[in-house]
Amino acid sequence: MSWGVDNLPYGVFSRQGQAPRVGVRHGDRVLDLAAALHDEVFAAPSLNPFMARGRTAWHDTRALLQEKLTTDLSVVEAHLVPLDQVTMHLPFEVADYVDFYCSLDHASNIGRMFRPDSEPLLPNWRHLPVGYHGRAGTVVVSGTPVRRPRGQVRAGVFGPSGKLDIEAELGFVVGVPTELGAPAGAFEDHVFGVTLVNDWSARDIQAWEYVPLGPFLGKSFATSVSPWVTPLEALPRIPGRPQEPEPLDYLRRQGDWGLDIELEVRINDEVVSRPPYATMYWTPDQMLAHMTANGASLRVGDLFASGTVSGPRREERGSLIEITWNGTEPIKLSSGETRTFLEDGDTVTIRATAGDITLGEVSGTIV
């Protein structure tokens, strides 16, 4: 997997005793951008000020870095810090966090499990990308331990969740804001890059609380993101999956924003699923268009995630509730243990690759 000049994801790192600042990953090192480029925007403890500069700056900076890291490597060599000497931080300040529900297979699986006598998809699902707001304040960087949440798991019972689950997703990070009431521009004028998201979910808390206003405490205890944000320019694009019915004008696709990215979910370093992002129904340009169609403004640092990525096959599902069919079909690990939902001590790692490009990983251990 490549961390070469075709990749160059951005993150926020610190050396021992020093303040966090922005870097770009190259191989097993991180380039200290404030030092290498003599630009104070990279001395900030988050990507937000750089992201706010907009698409031309994103492109020019990337081109400059590609040049420096190929032809002028000796010039920046002094500013490349080995990864084992740094701590990675949350790469951006999260403004609002929205989670969509864009996988046809995921939405169909959930429908089949919870409404076995009805159509799997609800009537609105093929007409708009269903989404909701999550808790921005509990988005944490990969490696942060995840405490098993307590809550009302059913009427009259408060205790630790017995159905702690994951959701393997991609997250899209907004760099360029809009004014309230003003239309958003093109997708690539607003969205800076892509991160990996694990939207941890307590299925018992969620099932009891979620009518009629949606998920709340079943999700708000933690959402993990990868430390590296991959610029849109680095990602191979493909046409989105065909849609029927034809979306309304405001949801018409703006180009090929399908993304040919393979995810991989590991529990305790054993692969349990490989969800293919290419199977997603709604593309991220459609998510952005929908989210702003009512006049809602964007802020620097807004994060919107795809919802669980699930392909049509069992080994392509992006959540345990789907893989184990709500706990009725446990998975066997090579240790001989089985899993329905997560146990204390389990480490979940989600990785993703797009051809030669890696998006890195998002990882968390249940405590």
Add this chain to the structure above:
Amino acid sequence: MSWGVDNLPYGVFSRQGQAPRVGVRHGDRVLDLAAALHDEVFAAPSLNPFMARGRTAWHDTRALLQEKLTTDLSVVEAHLVPLDQVTMHLPFEVADYVDFYCSLDHASNIGRMFRPDSEPLLPNWRHLPVGYHGRAGTVVVSGTPVRRPRGQVRAGVFGPSGKLDIEAELGFVVGVPTELGAPAGAFEDHVFGVTLVNDWSARDIQAWEYVPLGPFLGKSFATSVSPWVTPLEALPRIPGRPQEPEPLDYLRRQGDWGLDIELEVRINDEVVSRPPYATMYWTPDQMLAHMTANGASLRVGDLFASGTVSGPRREERGSLIEITWNGTEPIKLSSGETRTFLEDGDTVTIRATAGDITLGEVSGTIV
């Protein structure tokens, strides 16, 4: 209505050509706190830094101001600025915004309208304060025009909402944060004060989009708050409404956090409703306990709102969908006009009083 020393709400104001800073309202003037108290925390353009100082600082500052504004008025006189010379701003930076659903009468009315053949209340409603996350980035200060949102109002139809509505609520503003996974302390150790909230709602967009993940674009286009945040200390407290069944331990009330506050809803300066906050079922200490029970952290500037305040009588309902029973029973204005939902040009003003204390107003005009 009193803006005397028993009230002293905080806001953020600016004089022409000057930067926004923190003030306290006294009569028809605002006291410039950075100047009067020689404290730079009040030179910030939001209440957040002051709120972060915590409960002892809130109390001591209030006591100091009460003293200065009674016995030493001549000393601070020079720092009192007439309200007609200032612009009021959003008083705090909103971190996460949560909206609850705490009125028994409101939840019952909505249930009767939309599920006429079932129990009005869903099974979870009496067991926990139902809530969800809203869009923090579109919280605006009173006086900001509200653009009628466009959206999918039903399958295949995109256009302006034909069912634009209000929700009269109280909002609770968090000053003291918690760490992820750590328990929250007492309600009054975290919550700085109370603001008025109008949670504008597009009922047609909401009805089509909201299954299964809750309201999204039907709410996210704008949420208005009053410019003044009333400190908890200023509010008269009463016991909360009796609850059956007895709430679980973690939701046990921490004291008398019922609030005897009368709201008043005006359309184009004509009173259409007077919702009594004292009838609310879940109290704000219970909302805070619930919101953090799963380990979710609080941040400075978190806003959580009560949900629509509705009393048992028609003239006490806090939304038009309830007052007009989803448009089937229009209200007559004294002009001879009728209303089901809001028309362009309508101005909605929500005011509130607690005995002699006024909480001011939140107002907005549909454009």
